[in-house]
Amino acid sequence: MMEKAKYPVINQKSSGETIKPANLLINNHILSASLKKRHLSSHVQKLQIPPPGAFCSAPDSSISSPSRSPMRAFGQEQVLNAGLWTGKPYSDIALLGSGHCSSPGSGHNSGHNSVGGDMSGQLFWPHSRCSPECSPIPSPRMTSPGPSSRIHSGAVTPLHPRAGGGVSESPSSRPDDVKQQSHRLPLPPLTISNTCPFSPSYSTATSPSVPRSPGRVENPTSPGSRWKKGRLLGRGTFGHVYLGFNSESGEMCAMKEVTLFSDDAKSKESAQQLGQEIALLSRLRHPNIVRYYGSETLDDKLYIYLEYVSGGSIYKILQDYGQLGESAIRSYTQQILSGLEYLHAKNTVHRDIKGANILVDPSGRVKLADFGMAKHITGQSCPLSFKGSPYWMAPEVIKNSNGCNLAVDIWSLGCTVIEMATTKPPWSQYEGVPAMFKIGNSKELPAIPDHLSDEGKDFVRKCLQRNPLHRPTAAQLLEHPFVGNAAPLERPILSAEPSETKPTLTVAMRILGMGLARTVSGFDLEGVPNFQSRGLKTGSASDAHTPRNVSCPVSPIGSPLLHPRSPQHTSGWVSPSPISSPHTASGSSTPITGGSGAIPFHHPMPPSTYLHEGIGVAPRSQNSFHSSSSNLYQDPDLFRGMSQASHVFREIISSDRSALANQFGRPGPGDLREFYDGQPVLADDESQQLSKDHGKSNLPLDLNPGLPMLGRTNRI
Numbered sequence: 001m002m003e004k005a006k007y008p009v010i011n012q013k014s015s016g017e018t019i020k021p022a023n024l025l026i027n028n029h030i031l032s033a034s035l036k037k038r039h040l041s042s043h044v045q046k047l048q049i050p051p052p053g054a055f056c057s058a059p060d061s062s063i064s065s066p067s068r069s070p071m072r073a074f075g076q077e078q079v080l081n082a083g084l085w086t087g088k089p090y091s092d093i094a095l096l097g098s099g100h101c102s103s104p105g106s107g108h109n110s111g112h113n114s115v116g117g118d119m120s121g122q123l124f125w126p127h128s129r130c131s132p133e134c135s136p137i138p139s140p141r142m143t144s145p146g147p148s149s150r151i152h153s154g155a156v157t158p159l160h161p162r163a164g165g166g167v168s169e170s171p172s173s174r175p176d177d178v179k180q181q182s183h184r185l186p187l188p189p190l191t192i193s194n195t196c197p198f199s200p201s202y203s204t205a206t207s208p209s210v211p212r213s214p215g216r217v218e219n220p221t222s223p224g225s226r227w228k229k230g231r232l233l234g235r236g237t238f239g240h241v242y243l244g245f246n247s248e249s250g251e252m253c254a255m256k257e258v259t260l261f262s263d264d265a266k267s268k269e270s271a272q273q274l275g276q277e278i279a280l281l282s283r284l285r286h287p288n289i290v291r292y293y294g295s296e297t298l299d300d301k302l303y304i305y306l307e308y309v310s311g312g313s314i315y316k317i318l319q320d321y322g323q324l325g326e327s328a329i330r331s332y333t334q335q336i337l338s339g340l341e342y343l344h345a346k347n348t349v350h351r352d353i354k355g356a357n358i359l360v361d362p363s364g365r366v367k368l369a370d371f372g373m374a375k376h377i378t379g380q381s382c383p384l385s386f387k388g389s390p391y392w393m394a395p396e397v398i399k400n401s402n403g404c405n406l407a408v409d410i411w412s413l414g415c416t417v418i419e420m421a422t423t424k425p426p427w428s429q430y431e432g433v434p435a436m437f438k439i440g441n442s443k444e445l446p447a448i449p450d451h452l453s454d455e456g457k458d459f460v461r462k463c464l465q466r467n468p469l470h471r472p473t474a475a476q477l478l479e480h481p482f483v484g485n486a487a488p489l490e491r492p493i494l495s496a497e498p499s500e501t502k503p504t505l506t507v508a509m510r511i512l513g514m515g516l517a518r519t520v521s522g523f524d525l526e527g528v529p530n531f532q533s534r535g536l537k538t539g540s541a542s543d544a545h546t547p548r549n550v551s552c553p554v555s556p557i558g559s560p561l562l563h564p565r566s567p568q569h570t571s572g573w574v575s576p577s578p579i580s581s582p583h584t585a586s587g588s589s590t591p592i593t594g595g596s597g598a599i600p601f602h603h604p605m606p607p608s609t610y611l612h613e614g615i616g617v618a619p620r621s622q623n624s625f626h627s628s629s630s631n632l633y634q635d636p637d638l639f640r641g642m643s644q645a646s647h648v649f650r651e652i653i654s655s656d657r658s659a660l661a662n663q664f665g666r667p668g669p670g671d672l673r674e675f676y677d678g679q680p681v682l683a684d685d686e687s688q689q690l691s692k693d694h695g696k697s698n699l700p701l702d703l704n705p706g707l708p709m710l711g712r713t714n715r716i
């Protein structure tokens with residue numbers, strides 16, 4: 001049963017505007033915004049509100065999805081009210097006119113207001129939040145006997161209608177503790193470096209869907225991985241993210257755990273989006289993009305293994321320490337741009353660039369994360385999907401005009417710079433809907449913090465041009481003095497070992513995510529583009545192997561950033577006092593008091609009311625994480641006997657890839673085909689060429705369970 005969209009009148013006190021959301025334009029469809037079919041307020045002429053279909057795919061039970069996208073979970077009335085309840089800071093929207101209800105986030109849970117399709121989360125800016133990023137064990141529902149105790153996923157996973165109740169899942173359980181599904185996992189094509197305690201299995205040659213686990217490498221017949229689920233790192237739309245530890249190798253990873261339910265339409269949508277994210281991420285190799293290690297299904301759970309970035313998100317950093325200094329902003333921005341340049345060269349738009357989706361490692365390395373909304377663009381623009389986080393959302397997305405251009409990331413980047421400088425995104429003084437008016441319908445530009453340098457202000461202005469055609473590309477922005485003068489990251493470990501070529505990457509390189517494109521043939525083979533597209537840039541991630549950066553010392557206290565004005569001078573350290581650096585002791589979103597970046601905010605309701613924790617508990621989730629796994633892409637036969645949920649996910653992935661492979665031919669070695677977002681992507685030149693062919697590459701995923709399998713083993 002689907003939610004009926006209701007569009008109540010919303011009094012936006014902060015803006016003084018009374019919104020009568022009605023007849024809202026979404027994907028060129030005029031929608032009746034209320035059951036009474038109120039007419040569109042003059043204030044909301046082009047505001048996009050998801051059509052009923054966008055919401056209506058959500059069953060009437062908001063707890064029925066394993067990955068409760070607010071968009072999918074709520075009718076609009078619920079959505080709007082939910083904002084009052086959740087008090088989420090800023091949220092995501094994934095309002096898809098197509099009804100493709102992929103949603104970016106759970107906002108509250110992930111600590112970054114990811115309220116996919118949820119108008120609520122964007123409505124208010126709370127004073128504080130209970131982010132799991134701030135607390136590893138944040139949920140009162142989590143049964144955690146002690147700090148060293150494993151997290152019981154059942155405790156953090158609200159009940160699914162099918163759930164039978166209590167779940168006892170020991171994340172540290174071994175394979176023999178559980179009902180195993182003895183599916184032999186294929187080995188990744190890798191070379192093991194015996195001198196390295198860390199398997200280089202996630203080198204460029206790694207099969208994208210094989211979790212790197214030295215245990216498995218050493219014992220090919222070992223059923224299942226050796227990852228033990230540790231503490232909760234965060235929560236997102238699709239589930240929970242845990243720290244994973246391999247007690248054999250000592251490696252850590254981030255494990256995204258998602259529960260799949262085959263009989264749930266929303267689960268299929270979730271699976272679809274996750275499949276897209278996996279397929280996309282598996283083909284990305286860049287030091288400023290979080291590395292995908294692999295994925296596997298265990299009964300009705302999907303685990304996605306990602307590079308662990310221990311510093312958390314920029315959002316968390318801002319919450320914990322307050323606004324960033326300009327040198328850090330420059331460095332982070334430069335790195336974000338480097339990742340975006342790489343991504344955009346692949347005609348892929350992230351669509352959810354914001355502080356919460358950018359992770360930082362202890363050395364100041366920035367990693368783009370959360371590619372759940374990323375999309376490959378097959379032409380000048382892709383079909384409109386109303387996705388993103390409203391405060392970071394480009395005007396054209398809100399106005400439904402060329403809404404899926406690479407330039408939307410540039411706008412969001414500008415917003416992120418403001419966020420880094422002030423702890424809040426632009427227009428955060430407005431509640432969600434008025435903020436969207438401001439972004440989409442006014443000609444105003446966000447206030448640019450006074451305390452930014454002229455270069456910084458100019459950079460932001462260039463990003464925040466309303467006409468996307470006027471925005472510079474990521475590559476162009478990398479030439480801007482604001483980031484051109486960014487401090488390079490230090491390279492603390494690189495000098496300890498000689499440079500190695502693929503596949504025996506040094507630990508240091510891997511840890512640092514060094515840009516080895518010019519020295520590691522595998523990177524080139526995998527189609528990593530654009531490292532050569534511009535000259536050496538100071539601190540460019542893609543130039544991370546630049547010798548001048550190699551031997552810089554590590555200072556865990558001082559900033560790893562060099563003085564921006566002395567980009568090539570290794571003595572130009574900026575070592576802020578750890579005492580003086582936090583802008584806010586509490587980590588709450590205290591308004592910035594200086595500069596024009598000061599933005600008040602609302603906190604209408606306690607943030608303790610969570611509406612987005614409706615992650616279902618599967619009765620079978622008692623099965624240990626260490627039960628044998630199935631590699632999603634290696635061999636569809638591996639899914640035999642697995643849960644229906646896994647089957648559905650497999651089908652989605654396989655169908656997608658098979659269809660693509662059928663159309664474009666199966667990729668062979670060195671054939672840089674990529675499959676994601678329902679579209680095949682040929683890396684680099686091929687991609688560019690292919691992108692001209694709209695017809696061929698516009699292959700949306702078909703979630704119809706009856707979609708025939710095309711009988712291919714879809715290996716990427």
Ligand SMILES: Nc1ncnc2c1ncn2[C@@H]1O[C@H](COP(=O)(O)OP(=O)(O)OP(=O)(O)O)[C@@H](O)[C@H]1O
Pocket residue numbers: 103104105106107110111112114133233234235236237238239241254290306307308309310312313356359369370371372
């Ligand atoms: N690779 C990682 N390393 C460390 N922490 C991570 C990593 N990936 C995710 N996290 C933590 O988990 C949280 C949720 O992860 P993520 O945002 O990827 O989930 P999601 O379901 O995709 O989120 P969203 O709701 O935005 O779509 C993040 O906010 C972050 O705190």
